[in-house]
Amino acid sequence: MKQRIALTLGVACMAYAALASAKVGPDEAGKLGKDLTPVGAEKAGNADGSIPAWEPAPKHGNLSGEFPHDEKIDAEKPKFTINKGNLAQYEAKLTEGHKFLLKTYDSYKMNVYPTHRQVDYPAEVKEATVKNAGTCEMIGTDTLDNCKLGFPFPIPKTGAEPIWNHKLKFRGDYAKRYNNQMIVQRDGQFVLTKIIEDAAFYYGSPSKQVPLTKDSGEFLRYLSRTIAPPRLAGTFILVHEKAGTGEAGRAAWLYTPALKRIRRAPTVCCDNPYEGTDGHQFYDQVDMFNGSLERYNWKLVGKKEIYIPYDSNKIAGNTIKYKDLVRPKHLNQDLPRYELHRVWVVEANIKQGTSHTFGKRVMYLDEDSWNIVAEDDYDNRGQLMQFHEGHLVVAYNIQAASTVPEVIYHFNSGRYFITAAFNEDKPYDLSVKYNDDYFNASSVQKMTTK
Template sequence: MHSRITITAALAAALFAGAAGAKVGPDEAAKLGKELTPVGAEKVGNKEGTIPEWTPGKQRGKLKGEYPNNPETDGDKPLYTITKGNIGQYVGKLSEGHKKLLNTYDSYKMNVYPSKRVVAWPDIIYQATAANATTCEMVGTDTPDNCKLGFPFPIPKSGAEPVWNHKLKFRGEAATRYNNQFIVQPNGAYQQTKIIEDVTFGYGSIKKPVPLTTTSGEFLKYLSKTVEPPRMAGTYILVHEKAGTGAAGRAAWLYSPGLKRIRRAPTVCCDNPYEGTDGHQFYDQVDMFNGVLERYNWKLVGKKEVFIPYNSNKIAGNTIKYKDLIRPKHINPELPRYELHRVWVVEATLKEGTSHTFKKRRFYIDEDSWNIALVDDYDNRDQLYQFQEGHVGFAANVMASFTVPEVIYHFTSGRYFITAAFNEDKPYDLTVSFSDDYFSASSVQKMTTK
């Protein structure tokens, strides 16, 4: 039973539609809000009852000072535990990364909880998503056209489209967050980096949405400042994230305290190491995946039932200290909450004539939130090289979803990397607003002289 892959009628149509992304017809779009949720997931649960029907959460809480929480799920107890000893019972519903962790470390396990499908979005996002279904098109892999505010491809037809749903998901107007990162050695020793990030969401702005077309594609602006450790303190990264590639795509700048000036940084891309991570996170692994898709061929494999970290409020909240989270070889297995959910499986295979550390990547994308929850990363020898795990949560205060923390396991070295943790700092501040010139190179240069 656990090895059965469930493929819906909508998915079957997608598989035979070819590689080109395209808008859907009115009849297919009419399924949104009926047999499909307003963002394209299947409303009903599975036949076994192990995945429930969608029961959207209600808005609650303030936009500042709210750690992840849900009284309706946070008191749940595990239904069962997956270990190396019983992996055979569940192998068909596990990612390759989780199989590798279970088979490699006797100390690793997965506590499985009742599945809860509570992710919901503002009504205006539902309305915009319905409009996008019949107007938004995918030009190549990097240019969504005629898309505005909502999820661009609620009924995806090509592999690139679910990834763009992840990249363009609603997250509020703007945010300031702490991002604590940890490089963890096999013996549990770790090095910590603290970053403060400011971001404004152009495409996802309800107040002033920026549409994406073939001629206009800037969908967010991002500025990070490293505050610890001392050797990295004062480093700034500025990004104008755009659809498209080359000169039409991402614009990035880097300020290094050693150089004392801000400069254009085309290396803020792809498999170049993110500043201060000592090579443990590539730029395109931030937020599970970001940046250009152009180096890969993208295939929509199908929809599958998979155990993914979900409703992960405990591991992301302020009751857990970093010392509680970090363990040798892997994070503390008592803290994550795993649930069975339907995911879209997308495979990216490196194009001939291009280069990347990862020859192939397999993405597991949650149907309800469009978050990339897991990624299997393969090297040029077709060996599983890294595994990314994003712990999915629902932010009821802003009616959006997130992955906190995110973990990258490095199988060749036995190290792992944690990012996006804010347990011992303040949670997201979603009340902030920024002027356009705040995210400019000249503004960052002035910040460094204060």
């Protein structure tokens, strides 16, 4: 009997080892802060100098009331423009989505500017990231253990690890943002949806430093309130975001004025359409990608130099109106800024026995910030059906980076969807604070009566 128990335990231990990603050794971890930045990017530029060495910018600016801006960068002129006529010259450094847009629309172009690598993070986040390299592990694709505050996998070995770096990136302690959304028709017409979002970050918060372990996985709380148009106004979505799957994973609630009560909402997941987007954004496309990884096999393809949206202060700022940003079939491409950067390329292929509208997803993550900045999405026949583009801005006021706005191009309909725009409202407010119970279902129910 003892032998059988011992054998069973041995098999269980081997299964655990097979599922857990390995920590990097001391020699590899020792590269962080030397050849690599403290969060895992290559410090040096590329061979021809078109990508410069990392030069982090100092922290500056107020926590509220400031739109993204950098006077020096914003005054620069394009180095060159990529269009349908010269596509062949540059296509090796383009996503499939950008190539599709350039081939399909004569009016689509990409203005390429000098590259800057100024993203930095607070000292506590960088120090914690270095420690995580030798302690943090992943069990399967959705459970993390021995991870604290910093990026969990600065030297990734599997495809799921960079995605967790994106999901757990530092964003401060709390945030309030105005999220304006537009479904843009082929003729350029759109209706504005206005959402106010509140968030509390637990894992990536220097003041909280809530660790992730195999037994405890909550890392953020999120509440959205739709305020326009009238047919959607009064809708609330509450999420407790957790590492793990099933009952151990995400907990979500939905309130709609028609029902007049808040209820658990397991459908706030995966490729279910986000409320009010008419199917133009799935729940797992919020913030480029979020939620469970369990439906896919994740492959780390490697690094590549490509042109990506970067230092996009102009289209995120308050000098541009939505009518100036929107054009038929695609954004007004006079406005976005593209730079050459190194990215991590991750490929996700649907697991047998599971389902998702996307059979394959190819994601591109900026090496300096771990933000997903672009995603090629394929249907289950292998055809490119969507392209998701995040325009990255550097938040000097908290030392971080994020993508605003984000655009999802629907190639089957010719429409596109803009989200996370706040040009005509207020910028992020990172000075706010919330009590934990603000993000409870009972508290949200009370808000609906005000």
